Amino acid sequence: xxxxxxxxxxxxxxxxxxxxxxxxxxxxxxxxxxxxxxxxxxxxxxxxxxxxxxxxxxxxxxxxxxxxxxxxxxxxxxxxxxxxxxxxxxxxxxxxxxxxxxxxxxxxxxxxxxxxxxxxxxxxxxxxxxxxxxxxxxxxxxxxxxxxxxxxxxxxxxxxxxxxxxxxxxxxxxxxxxxxxxxxxxxxxxxxxxxxxxxxxxxxxxxxxxxxxxxxxxxxxxxxxxxxxxxxxxxxxxxxxxxxxxxxxxxxxxxxxxxxxxxxxxxxxxxxxxxxxxxxxxxxxxxxxxxxxxxxxxxxxxxxxxxxxxxxxxxxxx
Numbered sequence: 001x002x003x004x005x006x007x008x009x010x011x012x013x014x015x016x017x018x019x020x021x022x023x024x025x026x027x028x029x030x031x032x033x034x035x036x037x038x039x040x041x042x043x044x045x046x047x048x049x050x051x052x053x054x055x056x057x058x059x060x061x062x063x064x065x066x067x068x069x070x071x072x073x074x075x076x077x078x079x080x081x082x083x084x085x086x087x088x089x090x091x092x093x094x095x096x097x098x099x100x101x102x103x104x105x106x107x108x109x110x111x112x113x114x115x116x117x118x119x120x121x122x123x124x125x126x127x128x129x130x131x132x133x134x135x136x137x138x139x140x141x142x143x144x145x146x147x148x149x150x151x152x153x154x155x156x157x158x159x160x161x162x163x164x165x166x167x168x169x170x171x172x173x174x175x176x177x178x179x180x181x182x183x184x185x186x187x188x189x190x191x192x193x194x195x196x197x198x199x200x201x202x203x204x205x206x207x208x209x210x211x212x213x214x215x216x217x218x219x220x221x222x223x224x225x226x227x228x229x230x231x232x233x234x235x236x237x238x239x240x241x242x243x244x245x246x247x248x249x250x251x252x253x254x255x256x257x258x259x260x261x262x263x264x265x266x267x268x269x270x271x272x273x274x275x276x277x278x279x280x281x282x283x284x285x286x287x288x289x290x291x292x293x294x295x296x297x298x299x300x301x302x303x304x305x306x307x308x309x310x311x312x313x314x315x316x317x318x
Contacts, residue, residue, distance in 0.1 A: 003130035004075075005049055005263055008122065008150065009042030009060035011106045011137045012070075013088045017289055022095045032094070035289055038070050039088060041136035041164055044249050044291030046074055048256035048280070051293055054263070057129075059121055061114060061139060079121060081114035082139065083107045092288055097244040109141035122150050126157040131263035133255050134173075135164040144168035151176045160262035164255050166190065177213035180262070182255055184220050199236040202227045203310050206234075216270065218258065218277065220251050227310070228274045234310040237274035239301065243282050249290025253280040275305040 017035045042058055049056035058070065062078035066085040070076045086106035092099045111117075122132070132154045134147045147169050151161045155178045163173040164182040170191055173179055188202075189195040192209075196202045206217045206229040216230040225238025257280040261273045283298035284290070 003055075003263070004125070004128060005054055005056045005131040005133070005259055006122065006125055006129045007042035007046045007049075007056060007058050007060075008118070008132070008134040008147070009040040009058060009136050010118075010142060010146070011086070011139045012038065012040035012043055012060060012062055012066055012082075013086045013104070013106070014066075015039030015088050015090065015290060017090045017092055019092050019094060019288065021093065023091050023093050023098075023100060037289060037291070038066065038073065039249075039290060041249075041252055041255070042133060043070065043074075044252035045133050045135055045164075045255045045259075047291040048253045048284070048293055049260060050074065051295060052256060052260055052280075054256075054260050057125075059118070059125075061109060061118065061142075077121060077125075079114060079117045081109050081111045081117070083110075090290075099247060106137070106139045109139050115142060115146050118146070119150060119153070123153055126154060126159055129159055131259040132159050132161045133164070133259050134161070135252070135255055137166070138169055145172045148172040148176050151179050155179065160259065162255050162259045162262070164251060174209055174214060175212070178215045180216045180218070180258060181209070181214060182218050182220065182251065182258070184251060185222075188219050199227045199310055203229050203234040203312060207312065216268075218254065218274070220254055220281070222247065222250075225278055225306075226254070226274055228270055229312070230268075230270055232270065234312045235271050235274055235307055236310055237271075237278045237305055237307045239278060239282055240304055240306060243285045245285035245287070247285055250281045250284050252291060253277075253284045253293055256280065271307050271309075275302060275307055278305045 019032045046056040046058045057075040061081045067078040086104035089102040162180045166187045218228045223242030254277045257277040279302040283293040
């Protein structure tokens with residue numbers, strides 16, 4: 001039996017990318033090209049996992065049109081609870097390599113049974129999956145505790161679970177023992193009420209989460225790389241020189257790389273996981289749309305990633 005990695009996207013989107021030479025506020029622009037594709041963080045994670053050779057399946061909330069379009073591209077099993085699916089617009093500048101994102105909030109879910117239906121759907125798949133990723137925002141009408149409940153059920157069944165969330169959903173997920181969290185710096189600040197500048201300070205601020213039972217916290221820092229904190233140690237991983245390109249969605253390949261590793265071992269090699277996560281994320285920056293990586297570049301970058309162990313407060317006394 002082929003075990004599946006399952007991704008959960010509760011607020012999917014149609015991703016629209018406009019390419020312009022240089023974007024200036026208040027000015028008219030000639031768009032050089034337009035791309036539209038199915039998106040949402042979990043959808044992008046699914047795409048990257050499939051590029052990495054891992055069989056992945058997507059679930060979550062959608063409308064009938066989005067679910068049908070997604071089914072033509074990847075294995076899906078959505079709960080049809082959204083009245084419509086939002087759009088995200090990215091303005092990608094060829095001159096500077098920067099990107100500006102406009103994210104619609106999405107529709108409100110009014111079906112009172114939607115959350116229960118999704119929980120039942122995921123629970124029914126747990127015996128057939130080797131890893132779970134819950135990623136992205138929540139639509140209005142959904143309890144922010146839903147991702148935490150799904151994560152707790154999966155971990156109780158022995159399924160490694162990664163949560164890439166923000167706001168109240170992230171805070172509730174951080175109370176689930178064994179969960180792996182992937183906050184960016186903004187999400188980390190909202191979770192810990194501090195914004196450390198150095199990797200060492202990040203470790204100090206993260207340690208209470210791990211002491212309370214979180215399996216691992218990997219803080220993504222954009223071009224500065226990542227800091228990973230676990231009960232076994234703490235590490236910083238980064239490229240010698242950051243790559244320029246479109247950083248939109250660069251966190252989704254991190255989730256894909258992490259769950260791909262956790263799904264195949266019971267004793268994670270965290271330095272190796274961080275190295276692969278940095279290389280996989282960087283390999284997405286050179287792609288103009290989210291949810292894809294340059295696999296050849298990923299292979300070239302991995303040996304160049306700089307990894308260093310950070311002092312973990314309290315380890316010696318423990």
